[in-house]
Amino acid sequence: MEERYIRNLGALTEQECALLHTKTVFVAGCGGLGGYLIEMLLRLGVGTIRAADGDAFEASNLNRQLLSSPQTLGQSKAEAAAERAARVNPDVHFIPVSRFVTEENAAELIQGCDAVLDALDNIRARRILAHACKEAGIPMIHGAICGWSAQAAVIMPGDDLIDRIYPEGVSLTSKTSLSFTPPFCAALQTALCTRLLTGRPLETGRLYMADLQDMEMESIF
Amino acid sequence: MIEVRFFATLRDGRGKIAQVPAVEAATAGDLLRRFEIPVEEVAILLINGFHSRPEDPVKEGDVISLFPPVGGG
Numbered sequence: 001m002e003e004r005y006i007r008n009l010g011a012l013t014e015q016e017c018a019l020l021h022t023k024t025v026f027v028a029g030c031g032g033l034g035g036y037l038i039e040m041l042l043r044l045g046v047g048t049i050r051a052a053d054g055d056a057f058e059a060s061n062l063n064r065q066l067l068s069s070p071q072t073l074g075q076s077k078a079e080a081a082a083e084r085a086a087r088v089n090p091d092v093h094f095i096p097v098s099r100f101v102t103e104e105n106a107a108e109l110i111q112g113c114d115a116v117l118d119a120l121d122n123i124r125a126r127r128i129l130a131h132a133c134k135e136a137g138i139p140m141i142h143g144a145i146c147g148w149s150a151q152a153a154v155i156m157p158g159d160d161l162i163d164r165i166y167p168e169g170v171s172l173t174s175k176t177s178l179s180f181t182p183p184f185c186a187a188l189q190t191a192l193c194t195r196l197l198t199g200r201p202l203e204t205g206r207l208y209m210a211d212l213q214d215m216e217m218e219s220i221f
Numbered sequence: 222m223i224e225v226r227f228f229a230t231l232r233d234g235r236g237k238i239a240q241v242p243a244v245e246a247a248t249a250g251d252l253l254r255r256f257e258i259p260v261e262e263v264a265i266l267l268i269n270g271f272h273s274r275p276e277d278p279v280k281e282g283d284v285i286s287l288f289p290p291v292g293g294g
Contacts, residue, residue, distance in 0.1 A: 033294045121294035146291040149229040164272055170264045172292040174230065182294075207265075209288065211229055214237070218228065220267065220286075 004089070005045050016198040017045060023197045024048040026110045028101050028129050029119035030077035031055065032177060033143050035066035036186035037117050038081050039088065044194065048093040049085065052109055053077040054100035064179050101125050106132035115193055118142045119186075123166045130155060130162040139196055139204070143189040147176045148213040150185035154192050154204040161205055164221065184212060223279055225252055226286045231263075243281035250275030252285055264290035 001014060008017050023046050027034050030053035041049055055077050061068040067080040078096035085094035099105060101120065106128050110116050116133050118140055120126050126142070133140040133155070140155045142162065155161045188208060195202045210217045222240045235256055246252045249266055253259075253275060265288035266273050279285060 029294050031294055119294050121292070123290070123292055126292070143294070144291045145293045146289070147230060149291050151291050164265065166264060166290065166292070169261055170290045171261050172290055173262060175293060177293050209228065209291070214232075220265065220270075220288075221272065 019198055020045050021047045023114045024112060026113045026116045027051040027119055029053050030081040032064045032182035033186050034119035036183045037119055039066060040186060040190040042085055042089040042092050050095040051078055051081050052097035052099055052101060054098060064177050064182050101129055103128050110136055110138055113138055115196055116140045117189055141189045141193050143185045145177050145181045145185050146174055149211055150181050151207055151209040152188035153207045156204045159205050224284045228288045230289050231287050246279055249273060249277050249279055249285055262289055263287050
């Protein structure tokens with residue numbers, strides 16, 4: 001085993017580490033959640049990461065988005081992710097896609113993936129991604145944040161969890177987020193993803209909702 | 222009494238838990254109106270842990286949990 005993965009051992013077996021190197025994941029979004037998800041997946045040693053975002057960094061991203069800095073303002077988020085990947089773990093095959101997830105491209109973006117990580121910032125795109133995952137039979141690891149709150153879930157093909165999380169008519173009223181909420185949520189998602197990709201027992205169809213203000217975590221559904 | 226549990230931003234100005242006399246609410250929607258919470262600001266509504274809708278009836282001893290939409294990334 002390469003020395004860079006030595007500290008993975010113990011928490012993971014050598015076989016599980018080797019298994020992770022064979023996996024391909026898609027990260028939808030390279031912003032607050034996506035930046036940290038990509039960082040964690042790179043260091044974990046997932047084999048291939050495809051990551052898509054059609055956006056470029058702006059000053060309002062600086063309070064929380066790992067890949068943003070005064071030097072990257074105006075840069076494509078997907079390209080910034082690719083540069084970070086090359087610096088952090090060049091052994092990982094990283095494929096940046098500077099496009100938003102749409103109904104037209106979702107199936108193509110997730111094709112061949114073992115897991116899809118939701119790092120999107122709106123309900124409509126999440127429904128599109130969940131639908132594409134269902135059609136392709138790929139598990140989706142949902143994550144979302146607002147202010148002091150973070151939520152995560154493993155959505156298996158065929159379950160309707162996304163419709164229970166975001167029922168018709170519900171709307172997002174707040175865009176507030178703090179520096180520590182995205183990495184916390186990304187950690188929940190990456191832990192769930194690691195369990196999924198290594199075949200460890202995993203409770204799917206549950207929504208884990210954390211409140212970092214009151215230090216509470218609920219498990220619902 | 223009916224116990225209403227608020228989560229995340231729905232706690233602002235309301236606290237974590239409220240008790241409401243059962244005679245004052247026939248449905249979960251009555252409780253939303255009582256606490257001035259617009260329906261579109263509740264993503265998940267549970268009655269005794271089960272996924273429910275505002276039009277569903279509530280009764281003495283029920284526990285209602287209200288979660289706002291969390292959708293940022």
